[in-house]
Amino acid sequence: MADINGHIELERSIDSIIIGVRHRKELGDLVPLMTSIQERGLLQPITITPDGVLVCGRRRLEAVKLLGWRTLKVWVRSGISDNLSRLLSEQDENALRKPLTPTEESALFEELKELLAEDAARRQEASRFGSSPTVGGENGGADSAPPSPLGKARNNAAKLVTGKASHQRLEQINTIKRTAADPTVAAVVRDLAGTELRAIDDGADVAPAFHRIKAAIELTGGQLNAAPLSRDELEALAAEALARVKQERARGGGRIRPPHPDHQPSQRSLRAFILTWSDLDGWSKHHDATEVGQQLSESDWATFERVLAETEVFADAARRARQRIPQPASA
Structure with a gap:
């Protein structure tokens, strides 16, 4: 045989x-x-x-x-x-x-x-x-x-x-290695993956590097019409994504814990805002309003209402700021 x-x-x-x-x-x-x-x-x-x-x-x-x-x-x-x-x-x-x-x-x-x-x-x-x-x-x-x-x-x-x-750690390293060698991945992400691998060999923790690379892939994927990300922008956005992962891990009962009254949320970049809203574009087509209205729990509905209200307040403030932009003089 x-x-x-x-x-x-x-x-x-x-x-x-x-x-x-x-x-x-x-x-x-x-x-x-x-x-x-x-x-x-x-x-x-x-x-x-x-x-x-x-x-x-x-x-x-x-x-x-x-x-x-x-x-x-x-x-x-x-x-x-x-x-x-x-x-x-x-x-x-x-x-x-x-x-x-x-x-x-x-x-x-x-x-x-x-x-x-x-x-x-x-x-x-x-x-x-x-x-x-x-x-x-x-x-x-x-x-x-x-x-x-x-x-x-x-x-x-x-x-x-x-x-x-240690299989989870080793699998994560191999995922980063595959990303660094994948020609279908954006060059800036491949470069970032190579940097993370060198840092890992020098003693850096694997899990944060894995989540940064995972976030970098998600942030550059599907954004064909968006301006290319610079290395600094990508690293900053990946760091934000890692912070969100850590927040997810701190969930209690499946939901993110409410912020402490003294907690000051970190300021995220304009690029992060653009990507967030690009992801949300068309979201309502993928959900049934009747199902959402009838089946959400009280706490989930309260979260929805709170986010909606915050969005409306934010949109009003941003709209007023936009109206203050000086208009170019007519010829």
Whole structure:
């Protein structure tokens, strides 16, 4: 059996497989898995690199070793980067090596996540044949067949690369990296993403950078008739968007907490005003007035009335200011 990503090797010596320190963890109760392998065989092989480094299948490997096997069937996965192979083959977690940067970790995480997801998909397929509900999803040496292979692969990949459940942080870094390399994204946003990545490697927090880039994409998307944003404008607007995200997180009961009486709202830019109203243009066509009038709660209706009243007051003040603009002299 072979494909572009690897091939089956039927008789691989167990002693020749390199188990790196990142795979040396508590394996749990292996008895159900061993029993399943004795009864049904090893339905799904472990995955190794061409150099024999274990990629995934640590529990399956340990189970067959305890059963006294000397050889086993393996899936030899080609195309694995040298950096990932070195990471998985490390024998000492205190080895003297240059620490990985966050962007390097995210690259290895992305690669390993794909490999683990492949293995999980093959295990799920194997579990469809010869499976038994008595061994908790570890049928026929299929290790486990989780309902969400990608979710489990993501979590396991993060732990193997960083030693902790950091998949959300790593996914956010990869989103920023994809933005920096996406030719369909505005150049100013790509440049901003590159700046954020360099800052992250220098120790900056990931989540604020992720939300700034997300806001920058939203602020430049769909504004085909708007004047191009400068770098300074974009950074200022992204900072405003990040502040709104933080406010959303401070919600109580699903609604933004009312401002403290002494709180002075920050002044936002004219560009932010233009974008806000551009987003609202045509909004009434997308809502049913009868439904809104009959189904809003009292508090939601009060919010609507308050915003409407504030808008009318603001519009009157802006209109008066506009009428004071000197008119050009007639020829």
